[in-house]
Amino acid sequence: MEDDREFRREIRDWLAANVTDDLRGAGGAGRESEAFERRLAFTRRLAAAGWSTLAWPVEHGGRGASLHRQVIFHEEYAMAGAPGRVDHIGVTMVGPTLMQLGTDRQRARFLPGIAAATELWCQGYSEPGAGSDLAAVTTRAELDGDHWVLTGQKVWTSLAHVADWCFVLARTAPVPEGASRHAGLSYLLVPMRQPGVTVRPIRQLTGDSEFNEVFFDGARTERDLVVGEPGQGWRVAMATLGFERGAATVGQQVGFQRDLDDLVALARRTGATADPAVRERLTRAWIDLTVLRAHTLRLLSGPPSAGAATVIKLLWSRWRQGLGELAMTVLGPAGVAAAPGDDAPATPGRARDTTRPTAGEVDRWRRLFLFSRADTIYGGSNEIQRGILAERVLGLPRQDRR
Structure with a gap:
């Protein structure tokens, strides 16, 4: 449709004017500290132009864009090499939750700051003894007059060191006898910048x-x-x-496509495609991603389906992990060696070897490989997700967990 083509031109022109060379490709999963302040400034420009809350309903300050237009936006965002967003937890998780289940006061207090990226959020779910088994959380909150007082520990909290607020799952009442462990848990909005909150970064493999x-x-x-x-x-x-795990995964998969395209280009340049096994794996990755994208769009376009979000998470996490493994095969010895790559100074009198991966390429694909080890664990491990599908969707007998 002409309107959609005009919409695509609009976002493409905006990105061309705002994605500068120092931002292109910066940040993202496993690289969140990269150019953080510049990415935050970019995110605020994105928000001021109305792009951040494209999917939000108009009555909550968004554009109320259709799923099709959301896909167009994410396609153009990825093709422009725009940087990793720093507001995604607020925009895609907290904001929609407050729109659906929050009070008018909560929406009035928090949605404007989320939309403008002036308040950043983190997620307080996992604990040392409660990861995929989230009902086992032990962080407690007790009422003291007009305040909840929290005691406990969370772990694997993404971006907590830069967040202004955290949505915390905490136990506010004991589990009644014979009741599910889910009873007595409350979802609290907690300011991070206050006495009584300590954040300790965890150094990762990357x-x-x-x-x-x-x-x-x-x-x-x-x-x-x-x-x-x-x-x-x-x-x-x-x-x-x-x-x-909803519409935001569409944009995520557009980024996956760009990663795959870049890996194919690297494999051709370095000669890795001479190996038929590598060609077969690259082809399989393309087929699997195409199927994943079609499956995701089908699920999101239709009526709510039990287990749909879980299935999408299972599929994308294993695909991305496989891409990291394939990238290390394409890199070959460069993937494990300390060699600087072909952006090191050339030897006098000898031409630079353009078939070798650059140091930047090696770093990029190493990071993907290392970070993607966690893809099948965070957000609910794949083993736990398969059990949920088996029991709650397929109706199979519950697993004996004794």
Whole structure:
């Protein structure tokens, strides 16, 4: 349609004017500390132009864009090499949760800051003893007058070191006898910049520290900053995960396509495609990604389907992990050697070897390989997700967990 073509031209022109060379390709999973301040400034420009909340309803300050236009935006964003967003937890998780389950006061207080990227968010779910088994959280919150007082620890908290707020799943009441462990949990909105909150970065295999431990030692938040009813936080927490694994994954997969295209180009340049096994794996990666994209669009375009978000997560996490493994095969010895690549100074009298991967390429694909080891663990391990599908969607007998 002509309107869609005009929309594509509009976002393409805006990105061409705003994605500068120092931003192109910066940041993203496993590289969140890269050019953070410049990416934050870019994100705020993106927000001011109305692109950040493209999918939000108009009544909440968004554009109310169709799924088709959201896909167009993400395609152009990826093709422009635009940097990794720093506001995605707020825009794709907290914002939609508040629109659906928050109070008018909560929406008025938080949605403008999320939309403008003036307040950044992190997710307080996982704990040392409660990762995929989220109902086992032990962080507690007790009422003290007009405030909840939190005590406990969270771990693997993405971007906690730069976040202004955290949405925290905490136990506010003991589990009644005979009731599910999900009972008594509450979903609280907690300010990060206060006494009683300690953030300790976790150094990863990639060398980055985007994950953190967060300790609550008497941290406080207002009594009415609980989303949903106290003790009913499990339903809210699951709704947030549904938003995380929803339409935002379309944009994620566009980025996957760019990664695959770049890896194919590298394989051709270095001669790795001379190996028929490499050609077969590259072809399989393309087929699998095409199927994943079609499957995701089909699920998101139709009526809500039980387990749909879980299936999408299972598929993309294993695909991206496989791409990291394939990248190391394409790199060959350069992937494990300390050689600087062909952007090192050339030997006098000898031409630069353009068939070798550059140091930047080696670093990029190493980081993907290392970071993607966690793709099948975070957000609910693949083993746990398969069990959920088996029991709650397929109706198979519950696993004996004794």
